[in-house]
Amino acid sequence: MANFNKGLLIITCLSKLSASLTLASKKIAHHLYIHYHPKEPQKYEKFSKALSSIYSCSIEMCGNIDVRVLISTMKTNASLMSRIKNVDLVFVDDQIENSLSDKTLSIIQFESLLDENETRYNNVVLGGTFDRLHVGHKILLSEAALRAKQRLVVGVTDVNMITSKKLPELVLPLEKRIDDVKEFLNDVDNTIKYEVVPIQDPFGPTASDPNLDLIVVSDETLKGGYKVNEIRKEKNFRELEIYSIPLVEIKEVLKEKENKVSSSNQRMDILGTQFKEPQPRPDLPQWPYIIGLIGGIASGKSKMSERFMKMGAGIIDCDKLAHSIYEPGEECYYEIIKEFGEDLIDVNGRIDRKKLGAIVFSDKNKLQQLNQIVWPNLLKKAKNKINELYEKEKRKIVILEAAVLIQAGWEKECHEIWSMIIPPEVAIKRLMERNNLTEVEAKARLASQVDNSVVVSHSNVVFSSLWSYEYSQAQAEKAWSELLKRLNFLSGKI
Ligand SMILES: *[C@@H]1O[C@H](CO)[C@@H](O)[C@H](O)[C@H]1NC(C)=O
Numbered sequence: 001m002a003n004f005n006k007g008l009l010i011i012t013c014l015s016k017l018s019a020s021l022t023l024a025s026k027k028i029a030h031h032l033y034i035h036y037h038p039k040e041p042q043k044y045e046k047f048s049k050a051l052s053s054i055y056s057c058s059i060e061m062c063g064n065i066d067v068r069v070l071i072s073t074m075k076t077n078a079s080l081m082s083r084i085k086n087v088d089l090v091f092v093d094d095q096i097e098n099s100l101s102d103k104t105l106s107i108i109q110f111e112s113l114l115d116e117n118e119t120r121y122n123n124v125v126l127g128g129t130f131d132r133l134h135v136g137h138k139i140l141l142s143e144a145a146l147r148a149k150q151r152l153v154v155g156v157t158d159v160n161m162i163t164s165k166k167l168p169e170l171v172l173p174l175e176k177r178i179d180d181v182k183e184f185l186n187d188v189d190n191t192i193k194y195e196v197v198p199i200q201d202p203f204g205p206t207a208s209d210p211n212l213d214l215i216v217v218s219d220e221t222l223k224g225g226y227k228v229n230e231i232r233k234e235k236n237f238r239e240l241e242i243y244s245i246p247l248v249e250i251k252e253v254l255k256e257k258e259n260k261v262s263s264s265n266q267r268m269d270i271l272g273t274q275f276k277e278p279q280p281r282p283d284l285p286q287w288p289y290i291i292g293l294i295g296g297i298a299s300g301k302s303k304m305s306e307r308f309m310k311m312g313a314g315i316i317d318c319d320k321l322a323h324s325i326y327e328p329g330e331e332c333y334y335e336i337i338k339e340f341g342e343d344l345i346d347v348n349g350r351i352d353r354k355k356l357g358a359i360v361f362s363d364k365n366k367l368q369q370l371n372q373i374v375w376p377n378l379l380k381k382a383k384n385k386i387n388e389l390y391e392k393e394k395r396k397i398v399i400l401e402a403a404v405l406i407q408a409g410w411e412k413e414c415h416e417i418w419s420m421i422i423p424p425e426v427a428i429k430r431l432m433e434r435n436n437l438t439e440v441e442a443k444a445r446l447a448s449q450v451d452n453s454v455v456v457s458h459s460n461v462v463f464s465s466l467w468s469y470e471y472s473q474a475q476a477e478k479a480w481s482e483l484l485k486r487l488n489f490l491s492g493k494i
């Protein structure tokens with residue numbers, strides 16, 4: 001039973017690592033701190049290997065708890081002593097210890113576990129996006145802290161530097177990423193001073209701070225390290241020593257993902273899960289449960305709706321519904337003609353949509369006027385349809401697919417908002433292929449809609465159709481089964 005909050009695992013023997021982590025994962029519910037304790041002081045290399053073995057192994061054995069390898073405890077035994085006092089349970093390898101048994105007391109008789117001849121750097125620097133700290137980040141930050149004697153400077157990429165990343169809309173805000181880095185570093189090593197700062201270019205403080213000694217990079221960013229030194233040379237700053245750490249590989253990954261622990265993998269894992277709780281909607285009846293589905297043009301909304309229909313949802317496509325409200329006899333028909341004139345009526349007595357389009361798409365005010373006629377009528381129709389789906393077809397969950405949902409203010413009509421995002425350049429490509437548009441035309445269509453980042457900020461669950469059909473299907477299934485659980489359909493069926 002995992003009934004201790006915080007644990008400390010002292011590892012003296014790496015060959016027992018897997019057994020030790022298995023035991024700890026059974027007893028500890030939230031935080032597991034790890035102190036690596038070789039018999040004699042060791043070179044950095046040995047600690048690097050231990051760090052990477054421990055973290056890799058923890059992914060497998062302790063997936064549900066926050067595992068942190070302590071750095072300060074390798075530097076001073078006072079730090080280890082205070083840790084022992086501040087946890088609920090102590091392990092030495094695969095044994096549970098009374099927190100201050102003779103065995104533990106003997107362990108803390110040391111000055112430092114770092115080889116005295118290894119260079120300690122007064123000022124260490126590193127950089128990254130640090131989105132949702134994962135094992136790779138933890139290793140990078142720890143390796144830097146391990147080598148730092150006084151100060152560690154961390155550059156965190158500002159928004160201008162993340163646009164080329166995969167699913168950039170899901171990257172956490174800069175302030176949150178900075179806070180996470182600070183919190184982690186202060187937790188694993190409180191003996192050094194941290195400066196965690198935003199950076200707007202790949203060089204950050206390395207191009208302005210002469211007092212730096214060592215830069216820590218990953219194999220992937222080694223070239224960046226050389227570039228930093230070129231720039232420092234030009235400025236007559238002293239060149240930095242470069243320490244490059246290998247990337248951590250994880251074994252089984254989907255083919256859509258990168259074959260390493262990465263933030264973009266983590267962002268992909270968010271797809272199809274509820275990453276933000278919905279606002280309570282006390283004004284809405286409990287049933288039917290209404291999910292607004294939003295997303296830009298060519299983002300794959302309709303395909304997604306279809307998937308949910310197959311799983312049992314009622315579906316309303318507001319785009320299609322909108323077509324019907326321009327028909328003669330509809331309230332909307334008369335209101336539009338009253339507003340925009342009888343010239344709009346074609347030989348068959350219908351509203352000439354092309355003519356209307358030409359009027360409103362060149363004049364923002366006119367478009368607003370039209371929307372003010374169309375949106376309330378459309379919403380009325382959609383609500384009727386929702387009730388029909390619930391009463392007649394007994395659909396307890398209804399998906400309201402509506403590109404205009406946010407602009408029209410219909411969020412309050414929905415229990416949750418789900419959305420589809422794809423990068424703009426992909427939307428343009430799809431539009432050109434699907435609708436036979438020129439690039440200019442496709443871009444113009446896209447320009448009139450809200451940004452993905454706005455879409456995400458209104459969403460409780462996000463999907464992306466950027467990858468294979470199967471991967472989109474998997475996202476849909478994940479979202480649907482989580483939804484049924486949330487709504488207490490215990491059998492997993494509605
Ligand atoms: C640290 O180790 C030294 C021996 O190397 C010992 O004298 C001292 O008491 C230890 N400190 C703590 C806090 O246990």
Ligand SMILES: *[C@@H]1O[C@H](CO)[C@@H](O)[C@H](O)[C@H]1NC(C)=O
Nearest residue numbers: 041042043114115116117118
């Ligand atoms: C550190 O270097 C000194 C002088 O070069 C040497 O005598 C000593 O044995 C070294 N210590 C270790 C732990 O290697």
Ligand SMILES: *[C@@H]1O[C@H](CO)[C@@H](O)[C@H](O)[C@H]1NC(C)=O
Nearest residue numbers: 432433434435436437438441
């Ligand atoms: C695509 O558009 C071009 C130019 O507008 C036109 O010549 C061509 O016939 C169209 N192709 C299809 C398949 O509609």
